[in-house]
Amino acid sequence: MIDQGISKQTLQRLPFYLGYLKTLDKVTVETVSATTIAEALNLNQVQVRKDLASVCSLGRPKIGYVTQELICEIEHFLGYDNAESAVIIGAGKLGKALLGYRGFEEYGLNIVAAFDADENVVGTEENGKKIFPMSKLKNLCERMKIHIGIITVPAEYAQRVCDSLVESGILAIWNFAPVHLTVPEHILVQNENMASSLAVLSKHLSQKFSEEAQKIG
């Protein structure tokens, strides 16, 4: 398995493959071809084949891939069988929603606690997970060897929180605040920027509308 130099795009498609494969019946669908997967997910078949090649053992001509093997290999590749612990900074609505979401366990993510500067939420719990004051962040991260930090604070505090996380030994940051974060080279920031997604949506709409207008006018 060559897991170096896999592209971000491929990485992001793998969960879609996995989701599709899991909808297939274990008993009847013993094998599955790249062609079939591609059709189900509206992708190019060569793309699917290439993506799978970078993750899994050989497929067989005319047959495809052994479904259950493929599932295991993708899951292993994505680390679903080797959970990482994470902390959430910011126990507002979004932070609490993420704390309460049980799906993350399935994806190999184990959120162990949240932190917040607001004294009113510190000390409370959400989904059985405690909310600590910011002062405890570094100690807890180091003690529990936590490497993932999730930022769900308002934009104006995000960089400061980010710096604290880096100082606490965090190596990867999942940033829900709509700002750019500056970090040392070895730290990864994955932005979940709702504003960016909305930009794509609303541009699509305005283009549709201007097309309509042109047809009519």
Place this chain on the structure above:
Amino acid sequence: MIDQGISKQTLQRLPFYLGYLKTLDKVTVETVSATTIAEALNLNQVQVRKDLASVCSLGRPKIGYVTQELICEIEHFLGYDNAESAVIIGAGKLGKALLGYRGFEEYGLNIVAAFDADENVVGTEENGKKIFPMSKLKNLCERMKIHIGIITVPAEYAQRVCDSLVESGILAIWNFAPVHLTVPEHILVQNENMASSLAVLSKHLSQKFSEEAQKIG
């Protein structure tokens, strides 16, 4: 302004530019250069210049762009001054968190209501927004000319919900369910797939760890 054929990547960077520009002092920072923006956001200056060129009026050599003008032009381009209405399908934890998030208004998104199949939440309110039964979806969307649908239901229901949205006249879908959605050609699906983001994060970590192991071993 040529807003056709702008790339998705450019579109997704625009909100970052905007956020940065808004942190600048209105009085003292009358103009700003692509170089400055690029440095602040860790981007290539040519990329920034090209992105801005596709959105805004001319910059001036040696000077750059007029900050306030640039802000207005990006906001207008992204439709922040021309709000679109949206509905949320799925009033679970995530759906409610999104209903409660006030930041969307700033981005030109106005969530007017939520829908859910669960009778226990139907009839309740969140952040002053009502939760309706699924049976009311089509009527409300048509009556209020709603074109954006946000899907926050579990994966297994997502495609069915998606079909209902399309039937209700929705043109763009923001999908938080971790599955691929099949839609007619003219409909846009923007996936906010947490599993994909996590895949990127956890791969970065496992790579870091294997690098470390190699150094030691």
Place this chain on the structure above:
DNA sequence: CGTATATCGATATATCTTTATCGATATAAT
């Protein structure tokens, strides 16, 4: 047993995205 077909992997081509380079221009400094 030979032929047709679905599929694979590999290689080649096309497209899209990012980065580098270069001449032009507006301001500041000498």
Place this chain on the structure above:
DNA sequence: ATTATATCGATAAAGATATATCGATATACG
């Protein structure tokens, strides 16, 4: 006024990603 410099826009080069093509191979069918 001349020169230096920061910046622009445009064009070119490089790099990444997606798609098409082709020979090889495993099965099914006649």
